[in-house]
Amino acid sequence: MFGRRALASLLLGLAALPAPREALAAVTGATLEADGAVTRLELRLPAGARWRLLAARRPNRLLLETPGTPWRAANRLRAAGRVRAARVERGRLRLDLSGPVALHSARESGGLLVIELVPGTAAAFNRLAAGHGALAQGGGRSPAASLPLVVLDPGHGGRDPGAIGTKGTQEKRVVLAAALQLKRVLEAGGRCRVALTRSNDRFVPLEQRVQFARRRQAALFVSLHADSAPGARGASVYTLGNSSDQLAGALAQRENLADRAGGLNLPAVPPEVQAILMSLVRAETRIGSARMAQRVVAELRQDVALLPNTHRQAGFMVLKAPDVPAVLVEMGFLSDPQDEAALRRPEHRAKLARALGRAVHGWLAQGQEVASARG
DSSP states (O other): OOOHHHHHHHHHHHHHSOOOGGGSOOBEEEEEEEETTEEEEEEEOOTTOOEEEEEETTTTEEEEEOTTOOBOSOSEEOOBTTEEEEEEETTEEEEEESSOEEEEEEEEETTEEEEEEEEOOHHHHHHHHHTTSEEEEEBTTBOOOOOOEEEEEEOOBTTBOOOBOTTOOBHHHHHHHHHHHHHHHHHHHTSOEEEESOSSSOOOOHHHHHHHHHHTTOSEEEEEEOOOOTTOOSEEEEEESSOSSHHHHHHHHHHOOOOOOOOOOOOSOOHHHHHHHHHHHHHHHHHHHHHHHHHHHHHHTTTSOEEEEEEEEEOOGGGOOTTSOEEEEEOOOTTSHHHHHHHHSHHHHHHHHHHHHHHHHHHHHHHHHHHHHHO
């Protein structure tokens, strides 16, 4: 029999031993599935676990690392979407790819990590792999990081054709085609995620377009139109404000169906403090919108005809989100035969998409520089 001192020493020694590996918090419950063009990886992570997602080449693959957290998930996952093979090796998850991918989103909630991948271009993936940085990372108290989201808003749709040109061209079709081209340009750059308020011929109320961007915490909102106005020709860009001229006011009045953008999710502070916060947020949003408008004008000027006084202001409903910088781009006027003929041509719309893509990429880069300077 052990004496009291011997028993106490034994218990203390046992308590000092490391916990069995199986008892450690670990990665569990990994699943991989395809949903259309999206490949979705879901993982159960212990509280506070750190993780990072890296891109690598030869062969093209993604590596999900969880420093300090072992894996108890299945050693192999079934192939899905753009992932042709998945396995755990050297304490990290390796995803072998059937083609280049781009990060669509990465988010954590309630111990569940969800990473969504979409098809990308070889050039963009190679840049990500060559950068040796993390596509996304998170853990502890830090939220999951992901590429900024740009929301594209093709105007009209469904029962609302928008403007109709002299040759019967419908605005809703032209702007959707242009938005899809711009989406491809932006995703090829690998610097942002892209979402469309509509990707087919359906009607979306203006209020829902605004809320679509706000719910997703979009970094930028770009609405595309090709309106009708007697005597007007050329591309232009609008930001929120009092109508800068009669044409701007008429276009905004015709486009607006409602003005119910909803409020900001402000902290529980006195009303006078909320008013100050709202004012600051709106001011920051307008500065971001103006920066984007300047870049749009500069890039379009190189390739297409412009409307005089190209950057204008008006009270378009889709520009009224208080917390998402937004511009409305009139790609031309279907009431003008030359503009209509140009907008019907895929090569002209591709030219517009490339110019707008350069503007968005430049805007994102400038925003990162401003954030770094403030930090």
